[in-house]
Amino acid sequence: DAGVTQSPTHLIKTRGQHVTLRCSPISGHKSVSWYQQVLGQGPQFIFQYYEKEERGRGNFPDRFSARQFPNYSSELNVNALLLGDSALYLCASSLGGASGNEQYFGPGTRLTVT
Amino acid sequence: AQKVTQAQTEISVVEKEDVTLDCVYETRDTTYYLFWYKQPPSGELVFLIRRNSFDEQNEISGRYSWNFQKSTSSFNFTITASQVVDSAVYFCALSPYYGGSQGNLIFGKGTKLSVKP
Numbered sequence A: 001d002a003g004v005t006q007s008p009t010h011l012i013k014t015r016g017q018h019v020t021l022r023c024s025p026i027s028g029h030k031s032v033s034w035y036q037q038v039l040g041q042g043p044q045f046i047f048q049y050y051e052k053e054e055r056g057r058g059n060f061p062d063r064f065s066a067r068q069f070p071n072y073s074s075e076l077n078v079n080a081l082l083l084g085d086s087a088l089y090l091c092a093s094s095l096g097g098a099s100g101n102e103q104y105f106g107p108g109t110r111l112t113v114t
Numbered sequence B: 001a002q003k004v005t006q007a008q009t010e011i012s013v014v015e016k017e018d019v020t021l022d023c024v025y026e027t028r029d030t031t032y033y034l035f036w037y038k039q040p041p042s043g044e045l046v047f048l049i050r051r052n053s054f055d056e057q058n059e060i061s062g063r064y065s066w067n068f069q070k071s072t073s074s075f076n077f078t079i080t081a082s083q084v085v086d087s088a089v090y091f092c093a094l095s096p097y098y099g100g101s102q103g104n105l106i107f108g109k110g111t112k113l114s115v116k117p
Helices: none
Strands: A005-007 A010-013 A019-024 A031-037 A044-050 A053-057 A064-068 A074-078 A087-094 A109-113 B003-005 B010-014 B019-021 B024-026 B032-039 B046-052 B059-061 B064-069 B074-079 B088-098 B111-116
Touching: A005 A087, A010 A019, A019 A087, A019 A109, A031 A074, A044 A064, A044 A074, A074 A087, B003 B088, B010 B019, B019 B111, B024 B074, B032 B074, B046 B059, B046 B064, B074 B088
Parallel strands: A010 A109, B010 B111
Antiparallel strands: A005 A019, A019 A074, A031 A044, A031 A087, A044 A053, A064 A074, A087 A109, B003 B024, B019 B074, B032 B046, B032 B088, B059 B064, B064 B074, B088 B111
């Protein structure tokens, strides 16, 4: 079975632009979470979605938004990009629900803002 | 507040040495999960273990072992007979447990392990 996939792999944007990152979860997984990992730091939680509903939101500005589609894939959108948004963006999927399951991560999208 | 501290920023060992990576966590929750992930240079986080707060039994998986001590809020990770392929950044993480479902992961800053031949 395929793991979590993310696209694109790398992306270069200019300050002020917006970006859309995409994630496809492991087949059968209904929960998707997004994390931002700045160089040299641990990942920071951005959003969690389960069954197309937002289940959690980290301490990120409103420029960050996300959604989950009926096929459980997800998009992360970032508007008005800042230099500080340069990071590795990681998507994780899990079965979700009441069973409390481990999250499996994709390879990430490396975003560079110039 | 919930927090994970990995005090060791970088560790360098020679192949076949044993190495322990420390993790200390803070939470007011009585129910929570603890995790270890490995991040090789490729960047993808690889799940290693999940432990819930009710289970303080130590676990061994091959050369890997984990020591969970609730009394000291620690969840340490030991690699026995380290190998060059173990070189990576290792993250400890904490997850709250809301109404029967797992919440988001709170990561430490990671420990970079270098295993030299």
